[in-house]
Amino acid sequence: xxxxxxxxxxxxxxxxxxxxxxxxxxxxxxxxxxxxxxxxxxxxxxxxxxxxxxxxxxxxxxxxxxxxxxxxxxxxxxxxxxxxxxxxxxxxxxxxxxxxxxxxxxxxxxxxxxxxxxxxxxxxxxxxxxxxxxxxxxxxxxxxxxxxxxxxxxxxxxxxxxxxxxxxxxxxxxxxxxxxxxxxxxxxxxxxxxxxxxxxxxxxxxxxxxxxxxxxxxxxxxxxxxxxxxxxxxxxxxxxxxxxxxxxxxxxxxxxxxxxxxxxxxxxxxxxxxxxxxxxxxxxxxxxxxxxxxxxxxxxxxxxxxxxxxxxxxxxxxxxxxxxxxxxxxxxxxxxxxxxxxxxxxxxxxxxxxxxxxxxxxxxxxxxxxxxxxxxxxxxx
Amino acid sequence: xxxxxxxxxxxxxxxxxxxxxxxxxxxxxxxxxxxxxxxxxxxxxxxxxxxxxxxxxxxxxxxxxxxxxxxxxxxxxxxxxxxxxxxxxxxxxxxxxxxxxxxxxxxxxxxxxxxxxxxxxxxxxxxxxxxxxxxxxxxxxxxxxxxxxxxxxxxxxxxxxxxxxxxxxxxxxxxxxxxxxxxxxxxxxxxxxxxxxxxxxxxxxxxxxxxxxxxxxxxxxxxxxxxxxxxxxxxxxxxxxxxxxxxxxxxxxxxxxxxxxxxxxxxxxxxxxxxxxxxxxxxxxxxxxxxxxxxxxxxxxxxxxxxxxxxxxxxxxxxxxxxxxxxxxxxxxxxxxxxxxxxxxxxxxxxxxxxxxxxxxxxxxxxxxxxxxxxxxxxxx
Numbered sequence: 001x002x003x004x005x006x007x008x009x010x011x012x013x014x015x016x017x018x019x020x021x022x023x024x025x026x027x028x029x030x031x032x033x034x035x036x037x038x039x040x041x042x043x044x045x046x047x048x049x050x051x052x053x054x055x056x057x058x059x060x061x062x063x064x065x066x067x068x069x070x071x072x073x074x075x076x077x078x079x080x081x082x083x084x085x086x087x088x089x090x091x092x093x094x095x096x097x098x099x100x101x102x103x104x105x106x107x108x109x110x111x112x113x114x115x116x117x118x119x120x121x122x123x124x125x126x127x128x129x130x131x132x133x134x135x136x137x138x139x140x141x142x143x144x145x146x147x148x149x150x151x152x153x154x155x156x157x158x159x160x161x162x163x164x165x166x167x168x169x170x171x172x173x174x175x176x177x178x179x180x181x182x183x184x185x186x187x188x189x190x191x192x193x194x195x196x197x198x199x200x201x202x203x204x205x206x207x208x209x210x211x212x213x214x215x216x217x218x219x220x221x222x223x224x225x226x227x228x229x230x231x232x233x234x235x236x237x238x239x240x241x242x243x244x245x246x247x248x249x250x251x252x253x254x255x256x257x258x259x260x261x262x263x264x265x266x267x268x269x270x271x272x273x274x275x276x277x278x279x280x281x282x283x284x285x286x287x288x289x290x291x292x293x294x295x296x297x298x299x300x301x302x303x304x305x306x307x308x309x310x311x312x313x314x315x316x317x318x319x320x321x322x323x324x325x326x327x328x329x330x331x332x333x334x335x336x337x338x339x340x341x342x343x344x345x346x347x348x349x350x351x352x353x354x355x356x357x358x359x360x361x362x363x364x365x366x367x368x369x370x371x372x373x374x375x376x377x378x379x380x381x
Numbered sequence: 382x383x384x385x386x387x388x389x390x391x392x393x394x395x396x397x398x399x400x401x402x403x404x405x406x407x408x409x410x411x412x413x414x415x416x417x418x419x420x421x422x423x424x425x426x427x428x429x430x431x432x433x434x435x436x437x438x439x440x441x442x443x444x445x446x447x448x449x450x451x452x453x454x455x456x457x458x459x460x461x462x463x464x465x466x467x468x469x470x471x472x473x474x475x476x477x478x479x480x481x482x483x484x485x486x487x488x489x490x491x492x493x494x495x496x497x498x499x500x501x502x503x504x505x506x507x508x509x510x511x512x513x514x515x516x517x518x519x520x521x522x523x524x525x526x527x528x529x530x531x532x533x534x535x536x537x538x539x540x541x542x543x544x545x546x547x548x549x550x551x552x553x554x555x556x557x558x559x560x561x562x563x564x565x566x567x568x569x570x571x572x573x574x575x576x577x578x579x580x581x582x583x584x585x586x587x588x589x590x591x592x593x594x595x596x597x598x599x600x601x602x603x604x605x606x607x608x609x610x611x612x613x614x615x616x617x618x619x620x621x622x623x624x625x626x627x628x629x630x631x632x633x634x635x636x637x638x639x640x641x642x643x644x645x646x647x648x649x650x651x652x653x654x655x656x657x658x659x660x661x662x663x664x665x666x667x668x669x670x671x672x673x674x675x676x677x678x679x680x681x682x683x684x685x686x687x688x689x690x691x692x693x694x695x696x697x698x699x700x701x702x703x704x705x706x707x708x709x710x711x712x713x714x715x716x717x718x719x720x721x722x723x724x725x726x727x728x729x730x731x732x733x734x735x736x737x738x739x740x741x742x743x744x745x746x747x748x749x750x751x752x753x754x755x756x757x758x759x760x761x762x
Contacts, residue, residue: 009476013476014474014476014477015452015453015454015474015476015477048705048706070705070706071396071660071706072396073396090648090660090706090707091648091649091658091660091722092648093395093396093646093648093660093723094646094722094723095390095394095395095396095646095723095725096395096396114649115649115650115722117721117722117723118722121722121723141654142658142702142704142707142709143648143649143658143707176704265474265475265476267471267472267473267474267524268472268495268496268524269496273522277472277523277524279452279471279472279474282667282669282735283735283738283757284757286663286667286668287667287668287669287670287735288663288668289668321523323523323557324429324451324734324735324738325429325451325452325471326471326523326524328523340498341472341475341496341498341499341502342474342475342476342498342502344476353705354663354664354668354705357664357705358757358758359758359759360755360758360759361759374741374755374758376664376665376739377739377740377741377755378740378741378742
């Protein structure tokens with residue numbers, strides 16, 4: 001069944017709304033926590049995906065005590081909700097040094113750096129000690145010192161060793177290139193290679209007489225697919241709490257693991273061009289996209305509805321374009337003849353981190369409203 | 382000069398911040414208002430771009446009394462700020478009928494429809510009269526009845542004529558395919574063709590004995606490039622208030638017209654790969670993209686800074702990828718050797734409607750903070 005008009009209207013949905021299947025999210029959390037425990041690594045989940053104190057509490061229920069965030073604002077928000085061991089896995093922003101120092105007074109604060117200038121800035125700006133990780137680029141080519149640049153990594157480790165404020169915590173990476181891998185075997189290969197590169201660097205640091213610290217890794221594809229993390233001390237996946245259509249396509253989860261969907265009203269039906277139009281556009285789903293099997297760019301998949309939640313995607317039905325408020329859904333064959341203007345449907349977003357960022361709150365299928373921090377949206381302090 | 386660290390720090394910028402050059406925005410408003418007056422068409426600007434009562438007041442200063450929005454929430458927001466003639470240029474969402482009715486009690490409300498089912502829903506659900514436009518698809522292939530389907534347009538006009546609540550207002554289009562046109566001449570061709578199609582339909586309605594009403598058009602490329610709107614009664618451009626790098630690339634504005642930029646801290650410098658990393662990612666710039674001249678996908682352009690505001694884009698420097706919080710800027714030649722971690726730079730976003738949607742407020746270069754409605758972000762009522 002495509003439309004879920006009655007059950008969603010019963011929840012009060014009349015416009016694009018962020019739906020959360022809380023049972024699935026809790027199951028995703030418990031599964032990853034259990035995997036980390038079995039593998040003997042610290043589980044330091046990334047909270048940038050959900051950005052919600054309420055959902056954070058579910059992680060606490062699963063025994064989590066250490067978390068990852070990607071901004072000073074998020075760190076402040078979660079510190080304000082009782083989290084006491086926080087890694088800001090984003091390059092230090094020296095313009096927020098006062099707030100970083102205030103945070104370090106309150107919590108066990110971990111930062112990441114890939115340049116000596118950052119250590120200088122911390123030494124100048126902080127009154128409190130922090131843990132400092134070296135960000136290593138194991139292939140994602142975003143932040144970090146390239147893994148091949150061992151001399152620079154060693155030099156930075158020595159500089160941190162001489163810091164007044166920063167204690168060298170170890171090597172941290174985000175193997176984001178796992179998102180470009182196709183299939184579980186390819187993801188496992190990225191995982192093994194990325195981790196092996198860090199282990200090799202750790203060996204070289206040790207050989208050079210530097211206490212090498214820990215190894216921290218964490219991207220959802222690798223952490224979902226791998227069963228072991230040989231050499232790693234902690235994992236920091238984030239997206240897995242909700243997953244999304246991108247992850248299901250990568251094979252890192254099944255559609256039944258996707259805990260997040262966007263409910264959208266149908267506002268136009270165009271059987272002659274095999275399309276419907278949703279009230280649900282770029283400001284509700286994000287403009288993120290992926291290629292589907294046919295080479296089309298898609299922004300989400302229409303989901304079926306069964307047993308009180310969303311199910312498998314409707315075969316051949318995808319959101320093929322989004323403008324500010326409109327989403328155009330194209331069907332491979334005919335448009336579901338039962339679909340009408342005024343119906344409500346559910347869309348599995350391509351990227352749950354960006355879709356959920358567009359909302360103030362999650363609506364669970366039980367009718368609970370769970371707020372998200374809005375700290376992204378303001379300017380400076 | 383690339384970095385604008387001191388002037389932006391003086392404004393209080395420490396993280397990604399939405400900057401508004403108020404003088405440019407006011408000039409853009411006055412210019413379009415003057416063009417509409419010269420051309421003898423009603424100016425009904427689309428407020429979805431700015432979504433701000435404060436910026437709306439600048440339009441009022443320019444003599445604007447009628448506005449366009451794209452959701453019931455936005456209509457409620459602007460009605461609450463004294464606007465009394467509002468078109469919701471988005472297909473009617475029957476699930477919000479009670480709120481539409483409440484709005485129609487308060488303001489002169491214009492709606493758009495492309496299906497008889499919508500007129501039925503209005504007749505069932507409304508106690509108040511509304512103006513109803515037929516949405517015609519003149520080539521954009523989003524909402525609307527295709528312009529070739531004259532019989533269906535005529536049938537819908539007659540159905541509206543028989544409505545208890547909806548008065549037939551005329552034909553409305555959004556020639557969004559102007560964004561695919563390359564250059565001013567191509568945009569003018571889309572404009573002329575789209576308008577001619579509406580004029581033709583109006584003639585056919587008249588010939589069939591239906592009072593054809595007005596013609597409403599409105600997309601920023603056409604309204605910026607055209608000097609006249611022969612046959613049109615009103616224009617509804619929105620993006621022109623800020624413009625953006627997409628518009629500058631289309632040739633519909635100059636870089637000196639772009640009134641919006643995102644200030645971003647530099648958090649990584651990688652001369653060896655000709656890149657810097659900004660604190661400024663998909664949640665600060667949006668994930669919207671365009672091809673630059675070299676076929677690269679870009680999410681924004683680094684701007685120079687001069688005379689207290691942003692200027693021309695830095696040649697060959699573009700935001701080539703964004704993840705949640707990171708933006709990667711690539712330089713064609715070498716990285717500006719003066720750029721440092723901790724500097725502040727300005728980015729011209731590809732799409733100002735989506736970038737500004739990510740913020741709670743605009744910061745003017747004079748230090749004023751102008752709030753935006755956040756009505757997108759909640760779920761139902």
